[in-house]
Amino acid sequence: xxxxxxxxxxxxxxxxxxxxxxxxxxxxxxxxxxxxxxxxxxxxxxxxxxxxxxxxxxxxxxxxxxxxxxxxxxxxxxxxxxxxxxxxxxxxxxxxxxxxxxxxxxxxxxxxxxxxxxxxxxxxxxxxxxxxxxxxxxxxxxxxxxxxxxxxxxxxxxxxxxxxxxxxxxxxxxxxxxxxxxxxxxxxxxxxxxxxxxxxxxxxxxxxxxxxxxxxxxxxxxxxxxxxxxxxxxxxxxxxxxxxxxxxxxxxxxxxxxxxxxxxxxxxxxxxxxxxxxxxxxxxxxxxxxxxxxxxx
Ligand code: GDP
Numbered sequence: 566x567x568x569x570x571x572x573x574x575x576x577x578x579x580x581x582x583x584x585x586x587x588x589x590x591x592x593x594x595x596x597x598x599x600x601x602x603x604x605x606x607x608x609x610x611x612x613x614x615x616x617x618x619x620x621x622x623x624x625x626x627x628x629x630x631x632x633x634x635x636x637x638x639x640x641x642x643x644x645x646x647x648x649x650x651x652x653x654x655x656x657x658x659x660x661x662x663x664x665x666x667x668x669x670x671x672x673x674x675x676x677x678x679x680x681x682x683x684x685x686x687x688x689x690x691x692x693x694x695x696x697x698x699x700x701x702x703x704x705x706x707x708x709x710x711x712x713x714x715x716x717x718x719x720x721x722x723x724x725x726x727x728x729x730x731x732x733x734x735x736x737x738x739x740x741x742x743x744x745x746x747x748x749x750x751x752x753x754x755x756x757x758x759x760x761x762x763x764x765x766x767x768x769x770x771x772x773x774x775x776x777x778x779x780x781x782x783x784x785x786x787x788x789x790x791x792x793x794x795x796x797x798x799x800x801x802x803x804x805x806x807x808x809x810x811x812x813x814x815x816x817x818x819x820x821x822x823x824x825x826x827x828x829x830x831x832x833x834x835x836x837x838x839x840x841x842x843x844x845x846x847x848x849x850x851x852x853x854x855x856x857x858x859x860x861x862x
Contacts, residue, residue, distance in 0.1 A: 572751035572779065580750045580813035581622065581630040582743035583652055583776065586687075587673035588659030589666075593689040596726035597659055598635055604732050619762030619774040619828075620816030621803035625736040629743070632776070632814050634761060643676055645759070645829040652759050652776055655742050656684045657735070658710075662696035662723070666704040674708050683746070685720045685738050686712055692725040750813035755834040756780035760790055760826045761816065771822040775832045782817065782834065783810045787841050791830030792849040794841040795822045 586594045605623040617635070624630045634653065645652060656677045660670055677684050686705065688698045702715050711717025720738045724731045758775040766772045773790055775782070782788075786797045798821030800808045811817040819832075826832070835841050 572754065576751040576753060577749035578752055578813075580748050580752075581632050581815075582654040582739060582746065582748055583632045583634065583814055584655045584657060584739060585634045585653040586657045586659060587677070588689075589661070589664070589669040589673075592659045592661040592664065592667070592670070593726045594659050597657070597687060597689060597724070598633060600724075600726045600729050600732050601633065601736070603729065604736060618801075618803055618816060618818050620776055622814075622816065623736070625733065625740075628736055628740050630814075631736065631739050631743070632816060634776075645761075651680060651682075652761070652778065653680070653682055654746060654748055655739060656680075656682050657687050657739075658684050659687045659689050660701050660705075661690045662688050662698045662701055663690055663693045665697075665701055666708065671708060674710055683719075683742055684710065685722065685735070685742060686710065687735055688721060688723045689726055691723045691730065692728045698723050748814075750779040752779070752781050752812045754780040756782035756786065756788075756811075756832075757834070758782060758832040760828055760830040760832050762828055763822075763825050763830075765825060769820055771825045773819050773822055773826055773832070774816055775819055777811050777813050777815050777817070779813055780834065781810050781812045782819075786834045787836070787838055788819075788832060788834050789841050789844040789848070790819075790822060790832040791826035792845055792852055793822055793824035793826050794838070794845040795819075796838070797821050 588594050601623055604625050606626050620634050622630050622632045658673055688701050702712050706715055710719055712719045712721035714721055722731055722735045722738050724735055756777055757779050758777045760773050761776050763773040784797050784800055788795055797819055800811055801818040802808050803816055
């Protein structure tokens with residue numbers, strides 16, 4: 566693989582943050598993602614069409630774009646991380662104010678700490694009668710998550726995904742955290758990306774949503790995606806629009822795959838098809854080796 570090389574400092578340009586929402590079941594991850602999508606000014610221009618492609622970008626009014634991984638549940642995050650794909654820059658930890666910390670909240674805290682990813686706490690459901698945001702802050706303290714309201718440095722925002730309260734504040738908190746991280750990538754090179762979702766589409770064949778990590782992916786590029794190879798036939802953005810290229814932190818659907826890759830697979834642009842086959846074969850061999858080691862006969 567050539568993905569180990571480092572881009573020189575002067576080639577780097579700032580890129581949007583990639584955010585994953587985590588939290589206990591029913592604490593409002595899906596509702597919060599929906600509320601956030603509703604705050605996207607670019608969605609209006611596209612006629613409000615919402616595509617489910619596993620990731621999307623939101624540009625809040627007066628703010629910078631933010632990429633959200635639409636993979637509720639912790640599996641995608643842990644699975645991708647286990648496979649070396651650290652695509653998340655910021656984790657939003659959702660805690661229902663009427664329910665407090667629950668096993669999956671604690672699991673999410675542990676995963677986030679292990680990944681060394683900064684966290685923002687969204688204290689959700691503040692519209693409910695039994696809401697007790699202060700209790701949530703105290704419980705977080707017991708797990709060494711010290712929010713700003715408790716004189717720590719983890720941003721916490723009280724929200725209601727249902728009533729769409731303080732969604733703008735949450736987006737501001739993300740923009741602020743992103744500024745602190747000074748996220749950068751070189752857009753002027755062959756693309757390196759990660760598969761976030763892949764499915765077999767009836768009309769279109771194997772389709773993968775990839776998140777560009779550096780470089781710019783273009784129609785016509787030859788690539789390797791996990792053990793599969795291919796040539797980009799078309800690129801579709803999160804509003805269902807055909808695009809000619811996609812740069813760092815952009816999620817995009819790729820058409821033209823020979824087979825289905827898995828979430829977390831590296832997606833790499835290579836010079837030519839011979840090289841693509843070489844890399845794909847190498848990866849397939851490594852996969853076979855791992856299987857043999859994992860299950861000796
Ligand atoms: P997820 O399992 O974390 O994705 O949670 P959901 O988004 O599916 O929400 C679980 C339930 O809580 C649903 O019935 C939502 O309507 C409700 N819910 C989510 N956010 C809020 C909120 O801010 N206020 C209230 N009252 N209910 C909410």
